[in-house]
Amino acid sequence: MAATCGLYCHIKCECDYSQDYICEESIGKCLCTSSLKEKDSPQDRENGTLTVKIIGGVAVVALISTCLSFVFFIRHRNGYRGFKALVDTEFDDYIQGLLHDHPDLPDWNLRREKINVIREIGYGEFGKIELATLERRNGPVTVAIKSLIPAQCLPISYRDFCHEITCLKRLNGHPNIINFLGIVLSGEPKYIVVEYAAHGDLLSYVQNLNSERITFQEENRLMRITRDTTLAMQYMEKERYIHRDLACRNILIMEDYVAKIGDFGLSRDIYETGQYCKDAWSQDQGPLPLKWMPLEFLTQGIFEKKSDVWSFGVLLWEIATLGMTPFSNVPTSMMVKFLLEGQRLRKPEMCSKHLYDIMQKCWRSEPEERPSAVELTEEFEKLLRNGKKFFINVIPDDFEVLDL
Incomplete structure (x- = not known):
């Protein structure tokens, strides 16, 4: 059993x-x-098992019959279209609430006919991301559009979709936060339109690097990407905003290799799978990236001013391992016990000691003891100026591999 x-x-x-x-x-x-008394005979045990099986079978059949009857009743009473309309209406309710709270939001509305979808570049259980072009006065520009599938969504997905709109609008304009271009809220599907990151997300980028051929140029580029991330963290800290999901998968790399933080919805299984968990105690918050979450959230369910700094330390570990999954051998249910015992992610083989020291500072149990975003920016500015290594055994850019 x-x-x-x-x-x-x-x-x-x-x-x-x-x-x-x-x-x-x-x-x-x-x-x-x-659970049986020692005096129970083999025959009694056999009869008991048979009784359990019969009762279980009857219960299953009854449950299936009840479910089918309910579905039949709903479809024939209201019709399937009526059921879908009910779900869509719930999404519209969230949208109306969003417009009520942000009366200037219609200024960001885009005409659907100005958007030409090219292809799908990301798909999840409840929504997708597509590559598209947006017609503007100066000609078409390449964009990324996010959308939900209302008939497949949960109410929390609608809430987080609207939350992402408000965050992108609020933080728009910083050079290291993905540029918000507009929305399409009339008709279906509803779109969030942002600038397109030509080099994709940081996780995919580092996973495609060759661990045996990391050059000085690549190392320098990764340090600049990391520094860019800390600059965005500074701005969010100033705006009193906590991202709650700082990870390589949510750092986008533009055509000129400038890094920008993206994805502010925290309805994470919409676009990603495998990194987000649903726990009984966090159902009201949807799926969460628990292995990137700070200790104060795992133990108390709260976020502090420097909670993103903890996640940034895990992000650094992801870079140093070229995209490995953190705590891969630790069950989610054991994370709190693991961290409270003082255990942390181990130093990656290719990681420099200086970089790992920064990670350990980010993972201090008390949030106030962690470095601020400003201090992290200064650390990586020093690395860039002084040429200290991010990795061990980086090869020169003009290194040639000889065929022997």
Whole structure:
């Protein structure tokens, strides 16, 4: 019998029907224990098992019948179109609330016919990102458009979609934050339009680097990308804004290799899969990138002024490992225990000691003891000026590999 061990425990228990189970989350094990008295005969146990199976089978059939009856009733009473309209109306309610809170938002409205979709460049369970062109007075410009699929979304997806609009509008204009170009809120699908990052996201970029052939040019470029990220962090700190999902996947690289922070929705499984988890205690916040989250959130559910600094340290670790997943061997349910014991991500093999020292400062348990965004910018400015290494064993740019 496979069972989930408790509300907060994600350990799967494989026990016989004649056994109970105990979730020992602290040691990461599931223990099966006998629930029958020793005097029970084999025949009694066999009969008991058969009874459980029969009752379970009847319950499953009854549940399926009830569900099918409900679906049949809904579709025939209101019709499928009526059901879809109900979902779309819920999205419209969020949009109306957004317009009420931001009366200047119609100034950002774009005409749908001015947008020419080229191809899809990202897809998730509830939405997608597409490459497109936007017709402007000076000619077409390449853009990226984000949209949701209302009939497949959860209410939290609508909320986060609207939240991203407000954040992009509020932070628009900084050279290291993705440029917000407009919205399309009338009709379907509704669009968020932003500038297009020619070199994609930082995670894909570093994963495509050859670990044996990182040149001084590449190292210098990565240091500038990191410095650009800290400049955006400075601006957000000044605006009293916490990103909550600072990670390589959300750093976009423009054609001139300037880095810009993007993705402010925190409805993360819309566009990404695999890095975001849904926990019972965080359902109202949607899927969360728990292995990038600071200790104060994991233990208290709060964000501090320097919470993004913790995530920035994980971002540095991602760069130093060329895109590996942090804490890959630590179950999500064990993260708090792991961090409270003082354990942190280990120094990557190619990482310089100086860079790892910066990471460790970012991962201090007390937020006030972590460096500020200004101090992080100064650190990377020094690295750029002094030529200190980001990686170990960087090769010269003119290095040639000889065929032997």
